[in-house]
Amino acid sequence: DARVTQTPRHKVTEMGQEVTMRCQPILGHNTVxxxxxxxxxxxxxxxxxxxxxxxxxxxxxxxxxSAEMPDAxxxxxxxxxxxxxxxxxxxxxxxxxxxxxEKLFFxxxxxxxVL
Amino acid sequence: TQLLEQSxxxxxxxxxxxxxxxxxxxxxxxxxxxxRQEPGEGPVLLVTVxxxxxxxxxxxxxxxxxxARKDSSLHITAAQPGDTGLYLxxxxxxxxxxxxxxxxxxxxxxxxx
Numbered sequence: 473d474a475r476v477t478q479t480p481r482h483k484v485t486e487m488g489q490e491v492t493m494r495c496q497p498i499l500g501h502n503t504v505x506x507x508x509x510x511x512x513x514x515x516x517x518x519x520x521x522x523x524x525x526x527x528x529x530x531x532x533x534x535x536x537x538s539a540e541m542p543d544a545x546x547x548x549x550x551x552x553x554x555x556x557x558x559x560x561x562x563x564x565x566x567x568x569x570x571x572x573x574e575k576l577f578f579x580x581x582x583x584x585x586v587l
Numbered sequence: 588t589q590l591l592e593q594s595x596x597x598x599x600x601x602x603x604x605x606x607x608x609x610x611x612x613x614x615x616x617x618x619x620x621x622x623r624q625e626p627g628e629g630p631v632l633l634v635t636v637x638x639x640x641x642x643x644x645x646x647x648x649x650x651x652x653x654x655a656r657k658d659s660s661l662h663i664t665a666a667q668p669g670d671t672g673l674y675l676x677x678x679x680x681x682x683x684x685x686x687x688x689x690x691x692x693x694x695x696x697x698x699x700x
Contacts, residue, residue: 476629507690515630515675515690528685563629572637573618573679574688578629 474498476579478564484585490552493582495564496545504547505565505576506532506539515563521547554586590614591678591691599697603665608694610676611658617679617686619659621650624673624693666698 477496485491497504506518519539520528529539536555541547551558561583567576594609610619618637622630634643636652636659643650647670649662663670673693680689 514692517687517689528687565629572635575632575635576620576630576688578631580628 476564476566476577478562478579478582480582481580482583482585484587485554486587487555488553489586490550491554491558491584491586493549493562493564493584495547495549495566495579497547497564497566498577499545501566501568501577503567503569503574503576504541505567506547506549507563507565507578509561509563509581518549518562551584554584556586559584559586590680590689591676593674593676593691593694595694596692597695597697599699600666602667602698602700605662605664606666606696607660607662608674608696609658609660610678610691612678612680613657614678614680615656617656617681619652619656619679620677620688621659621661622675622677622690624675625671630673630675666696668698668700671696671698 479494502523504521507515508518509515516531518532521541524541536551538550561581563578563581565576565578567574592611600606620635621633624630634650639654639656641652647664651660673695675690675693677688677690
């Protein structure tokens with residue numbers, strides 16, 4: 473089965489360190505999303521790409537977060553410098569537009585703990 | 588303020604019982620999706636509803652979209668322990684001129700054997 477692959481699965485780091493999360497979307501999907509999930513806020517959209525072009529990053533704190541798609545097989549989310557409030561599970565999803573609208577397929581997430 | 592409100596937040600019932608969870612908004616969705624998420628995994632898409640009043644069935648799960656496209660429900664018949672998980676609804680809205688998929692906080696469902 474094709475699936476979205478995220479690495480690393482877990483990351484523990486100290487405040488101020490750079491964190492890079494990677495995502496391999498499903499081949500043939502033309503959209504990529506980054507979401508953050510916490511108990512308090514639920515799933516929040518951070519960034520959205522279509523055909524590798526960034527379309528929406530309004531949910532992302534731009535002073536410390538950046539999202540890129542250097543090629544069709546790789547999406548990255550960087551946090552620099554990281555802060556304890558960034559602790560969350562970060563999900564990447566890829567998708568395509570079908571007859572019923574957009575279908576998203578999520579990876580298993582990166583559990584980030586910033587100490 | 589959440590655009591989408593899901594209720595109840597938590598639900599724990601015995602195997603074999605029926606249940607309904609709800610997803611409500613004061614805004615009109617252009618479409619609505621239901622996802623199930625298990626611990627340590629990402630959400631998995633169950634269904635998309637598009638038309639007001641639409642009803643879709645997936646084995647023991649029945650999904651309904653409200654006539655006004657502002658609410659949806661998920662009904663599970665004869666719940667089984669394998670149905671345990673976080674059920675998320677996600678509505679597509681026009682926000683500041685752009686289409687966005689917004690998730691509710693979820694209903695955490697536990698089915699006890």
